Amino acid sequence: MIAGFIGIFGEPINIVLYFMGYFVIGGSIVLKAVKNIFHGEIFDENFLMTIATVGALILGEYPEAVAVMFFYEVGNLFEDIATNNSKKSISALLEVKPVFATIKMASGTKKVDPSKVQVGQIIIVRPGEKIPLDGTVVSGQSMVDTSALTGESMPRSIYQNDAAMSGSINQNGTLEIKVTKIYSDSTVAKILDMVQNASNKKAPAEKFITRFAKIYTPIVVAMAVALAIIPSLFTGNWGEWISRALVFLVISCPCALVISVPLSFFSGIGAASKQGVLVKGSSYLEALNSVDTVAFDKTGTLTKGQFEVVKIEPVAGVKRQDLLGIAAAAEQNSTHPIAQSIIKAYNDDMSQYQVTDANEHAGHGLKAIVDGKQVVVGNDKAMSGINFIRDNGIGTVVYVSVDGKFMGSIVIADEPKSDAQDAIELLHQRGIKSAMLTGDNAIVGRSIADKLKLDNVYTDLLPEDKVNIVEKLLATSKKKNKKVAFIGDGINDTPVLTTADIGFAMGGLGSDAAVEAADIVIMGDEPSKVSKTIKIAQVTRKIVMENISFAIGIKVLFLILGAFGFVGMWQAVFADVGVTVIAVLNAVRLQFLK
Secondary structure: OHHHHHOOOOHHHHHHHHHHHHHHHHHHHHHHHHHHHHOOOOOOHHHHHHHHHHHHHHOOOHHHHHHHHHHHHHHHHHHHHHHHHHHHHHHHHHOOOOOOEEEEEOOEEEEEOHHHOOOOOEEEEOOOOEOOOOEEEEEOOEEEEOHHHHOOOOOEEEOOOOEEOOOOEEOOOOEEEEEOOOHHHOHHHHHHHHHHOOOOOOOHHHHHHHHHHHHHHHHHHHHHHHHHHHHHHHHOOHHHHHHHHHHHHHHHOOHHHHHHHHHHHHHHHHHHHHOOEEEOOHHHHHHHHHEEEEEEEHHHHHEOOOOEEEEEEEOOOOOHHHHHHHHHHHHOOOOOHHHHHHHHHHOOOOOOOOEEEEEEEOOOEEEEEEOOEEEEEEOHHHHOOOOOOOOOOOOEEEEEEEOOEEEEEEEEEOOEOOOHHHHHHHHHHOOOEEEEEOOOOHHHHHHHHHHHOOOEEEOOOOHHHHHHHHHHHHHHHHHOOOEEEEEEOOHHHHHHHHHOOEEEEEOOOOOHHHHHHOOEEEOOOOOOHHHHHHHHHHHHHHHHHHHHHHHHHHHHHHHHHHHOOOOOHHHHHHHHHHHHHHHHHHHHHHHHOO
16 A cells, blocks of 8 residues: 555556555445445445545545545544543453452362352452452451442451452451352442443433434435536536545544544543442433532431440330340341441340341331330331330430330431531532431431531431422422432432432442442442532533534534535545544543543
């Protein structure tokens, strides 16, 4: 091909070299165009490039035909490089996939596929190895690197009885972990599934470009045909006008739009993943641009979810330890943070209590049969029909009754997360209102809301009440053509996550149901990342609009110039490939967003 351009051989040989170069460089494009025609996909960029370059060859414009294919492939190369760079941050999440698990056996240890490990088995994780499954540390302590999951660069310490998250890397100590979830239900498996399906839900802008290309391409082909035929009928100069029509086709190729818009969203999702935020589809990233209200759950979302018993208030004749023991016995199989704090505070042998028929009631508490007596542990709603003494302490108040008789109350306190106030402040800086939805009483809810400077707080809510509040917020925002986001972490937040326009789940402490129902998952449990994700969404939209405006503007200008013969095939190559490369490089800027 180079020899053909230089012209060191005679014309017949040069023509052969041009044709060889054309099919080496553009053969795959021609083949793809032919295959697409048989699949009913006629009017795409491959078809336009093939028609334009084959026409150029027929007219004897060999260097131009080869150059068009060459620079088109250069444009594709830039696209591939940009896409691979965008994928790296997402692929980092895929790299957390464990290769093996080491099971502890009576005869020693055995390496197996993580999918073969059962709940309750003990696995050994040595320094430098990935934690293959979710579990609880039963022996050892270590520092673990969770950066691939949470985006947090600082390792964290885990000790006996701490939860170990699959996909984390054990750094310096040997850990024995009791498996609590099979591999398909583990954190790492769910992350892999979410990442691999992130491109399935397209943003409106992407759908528009797809529809636009399907309409635009046949129109420009028809215009090119008209440009070749109509003026030629009057002038008789068929070669001139066919050449202009071919130039017109090359310029009209919608590569810049078709490539750069999806790539921009893909880059945005990659930028979010660097922050430890998994966006399940570009449609959710686009929707974040319209959010004007963000509603938060309280416990585990804005607060640490690490409750401590700060007050025990038994009625006369009941000992403090007995009140705590009855409550702990009833709650012993519950995974709720409040229940765990009561069990931790009791810190005694519960085998003295015989517990049967324990049932949790969302938004109320728990009922159980303890030593043959019906025990109710819960909030004031759980005390319906029972004469109880209301406790106005600052914190979550748990009331206890036995066979319908009030036994006393336990007050449990929870503190806001370290970045919770920053999270609210960052939203306010963007003009976004904040609200907190909690099942706690007004005293507790208001105290947290005042600390964090929330705009609104709704207290004493059952799960269905939270749905009703979010529906009201949705109705208000819809009038302004805006959207509502909800951030939660518990299984009781699942209905609200699906009701809101965009649902965020806290992926570290959050329940599996919440992570499954959410549109976006924050792996580090940091509420401030909501605002960071909105910033990424806003920059992504800005770049998408820049690329659309730039590509269409240049296309229209060059199409007009091409139709009047002011630009040739070389300028057409710039209008197509050059614009594509510039748009791709613009999209790649998202990868450097912090």
